[in-house]
Amino acid sequence: MTIRLPAADGRLRTYEPRVDPLVISSGTPFTSRTVFSAAHVVADPYADASPDSPAAVDWDATLAFRRHLWSHGLGVAEAMDTAQRGMGLDWAGAAELIRRSAAEARSVGGRIACGVGTDQLTGGSPAEIRAAYEEQLAVVEESGAQAILMASRALATVASGPEDYLEIYGHLLRQAAEPVILHWLGPMFDPALEGYWGAADLDTATEVFLEVIAAHPDKVDGVKVSLLDARREIDLRRRLPRGVRCYTGDDFDYPELIAGDGEGFSHALLGIFDPLGPLAAEAVRVLDAGDTAGFRGLLDPTVELSRHLFQPPTRFYKTGVVFLAWLAGHQRHFTMVGGLQSARSLPHLARAYELADGLGLFPDPKLAEERMKNLLSLYGVNR
Numbered sequence: 193m194t195i196r197l198p199a200a201d202g203r204l205r206t207y208e209p210r211v212d213p214l215v216i217s218s219g220t221p222f223t224s225r226t227v228f229s230a231a232h233v234v235a236d237p238y239a240d241a242s243p244d245s246p247a248a249v250d251w252d253a254t255l256a257f258r259r260h261l262w263s264h265g266l267g268v269a270e271a272m273d274t275a276q277r278g279m280g281l282d283w284a285g286a287a288e289l290i291r292r293s294a295a296e297a298r299s300v301g302g303r304i305a306c307g308v309g310t311d312q313l314t315g316g317s318p319a320e321i322r323a324a325y326e327e328q329l330a331v332v333e334e335s336g337a338q339a340i341l342m343a344s345r346a347l348a349t350v351a352s353g354p355e356d357y358l359e360i361y362g363h364l365l366r367q368a369a370e371p372v373i374l375h376w377l378g379p380m381f382d383p384a385l386e387g388y389w390g391a392a393d394l395d396t397a398t399e400v401f402l403e404v405i406a407a408h409p410d411k412v413d414g415v416k417v418s419l420l421d422a423r424r425e426i427d428l429r430r431r432l433p434r435g436v437r438c439y440t441g442d443d444f445d446y447p448e449l450i451a452g453d454g455e456g457f458s459h460a461l462l463g464i465f466d467p468l469g470p471l472a473a474e475a476v477r478v479l480d481a482g483d484t485a486g487f488r489g490l491l492d493p494t495v496e497l498s499r500h501l502f503q504p505p506t507r508f509y510k511t512g513v514v515f516l517a518w519l520a521g522h523q524r525h526f527t528m529v530g531g532l533q534s535a536r537s538l539p540h541l542a543r544a545y546e547l548a549d550g551l552g553l554f555p556d557p558k559l560a561e562e563r564m565k566n567l568l569s570l571y572g573v574n575r
Contacts (some may be wrong), residue, residue, distance in 0.1 A: 194206045194207065194208050195553050195561060195564060195568075197432065197542040197543075197545070197546060197564075198538055198542050199543075200538075200573075203268045204573065205409045206286070207546055208471075208559070209549050210554075213554055213556070214551065216470040216471060216473070216474045216551030217262050217263075217546055219267065222473075222476050222477065224479055225457070225460065226459040226467065227266055227459065228262050228266065228269040228460065228461040228462070228465070229266060229267070229462065229465035229466050229472070230461060230462060230465070231257060231258055231270065231274060232276075232466055232513050233247070233249055234249065234253035234522075235249065235525075235528050235529045237524070239440060243530045246284065247280055247282065247530070248279045249281075249288075249529070250523070254291065256513070256543065258270075258302070259300060262297070262301075262423040264469055266473055268297065268302060268304045269304075269340065270289060270290055271286040271306045271307065272375075273288065273307075273463070274463040275307075276529050276530065276532065278309075278311055279532065280528070280529035280532060283309075283311045283312045285529075286307070291464075295456035296360055302336070302361060305338035306335065306339065307340050307342045307510060309343075310325055310328070310329040310346045310347065311345070312327065313346045317348065318347075318351075318356055319427045322363055325341070325364055326364070326367070333368075334518065338413070339368060339370070340373040340416065341361070341373070342375045343375060343376065343377045343382070345382070345384040345385065348388050354389060354403075355390075356391055358403060358407075361404045362407060362408065362459045365411040365412065366408065368411050373413055373414050373415065373439060373461070374412055374415045374416070375407065375416045375441075376389075376401060376415065376418065377418045380420060381506055382507060382508075394421075394424065399515065401415075401428075402428075402431060402464045403537075405436060406433060409435065412433075412487035414459065415428075415436065415439065416439040417438065417441055418441030418442070419441075420442055420502075421442070422442060422448060422449055425438065425445075429458060430514070431453055438570055439458065439460060444495070446464065447487070451484050451513070463509060464497075464513075467497075467501075467513055467548065467553060468498075468553070471491075471553065472491065475487050475491045478490060496547055496552060497544065497547040497551065499546060500544060503540075508535040510532060510535075511528065511535045512541070513526050515544060516545075516548050516553065519545060520548075520553060520554050520555060521554075538573075542564075545560070545564050549561075
């Protein structure tokens with residue numbers, strides 16, 4: 193059986209789908225790395241919602257997907273950008289997601305960390321930004337989850353320089369009940385975060401970031417770095433205080449960064465580990481056994497898919513993530529909060545299908561093929 197897929201030049205080409213999936217079963221907990229998957233949300237396809245409406249979430253399917261990730265030993269990074277924070281999911285929806293997912297985590301013994309931001313605001317003074325962070329931090333801590341202090345669009349807009357970041361982050365770290373993860377999200381993921389930490393120059397920004405950590409090392413579990421620059425991440429992790437982890441957010445270079453070198457390694461908090469969940473978990477268990485070559489052998493072939501999903505404009509990677517979840521049978525439809533399923537072209541989605549199928553990511557390749565054909569027919573592609 194073959195399928196005709198559109199290429200980037202608009203021509204149709206023939207592809208022969210894989211017959212058998214890659215079979216991976218759940219296994220023992222990880223021992224050498226702490227690994228989170230930033231999980232997507234499943235929209236309610238029957239809601240009469242517009243792109244400007246509050247998010248309509250299918251809670252059953254959303255929580256089922258988190259149970260899938262936990263079953264393979266992965267932690268869930270909740271209410272992050274993969275869950276469309278700031279791109280369809282507002283704070284009210286995120287707060288509900290945090291509460292529901294944290295309760296689900298308790299019921300199954302899963303690890304969870306949740307995003308804390310300021311998306312109640314569109315602007316505001318430093319005092320209002322601090323209060324917004326505090327409100328969200330309280331929700332996460334009351335849920336029993338670990339907090340991830342996310343970058344703030346509002347702070348990026350009003351900060352006059354590094355001192356504003358030092359003051360606000362210092363205040364939040366002093367009052368945090370438990371060590372948090374600091375998240376540095378680059379402008380390729382969110383253009384509104386250009387110049388974060390008070391400087392457009394990344395070397396200068398790194399010094400401010402490190403100053404925040406050095407002032408409160410006991411309150412920083414780790415840092416998530418999403419700059420898509422492996423060398424910069426390696427240099428940063430070598431300068432972190434002892435006991436502070438580096439969680440890679442580099443969806444281009446994650447095998448190298450997680451494997452590490454003679455001077456250290458990165459843990460992981462990655463959006464690409466949403467579609468790669470079982471395969472990523474298996475690779476980490478191979479690494480736990482001391483087999484770095486085996487780890488790279490499993491994970492290196494996935495980089496082409498990840499780089500494809502995260503290609504510019506990178507912030508629309510969520511569309512490919514949800515598309516693959518639909519093809520894999522984790523949800524009944526390809527509908528996204530805010531209508532974001534339209535954010536990638538048909539050739540882009542077709543290539544994502546081909547790459548994911550080649551990796552054996554679909555538990556039921558025939559189902560994935562049929563769903564891909566259904567999508568193609570909607571675009572007028574003959575079967």
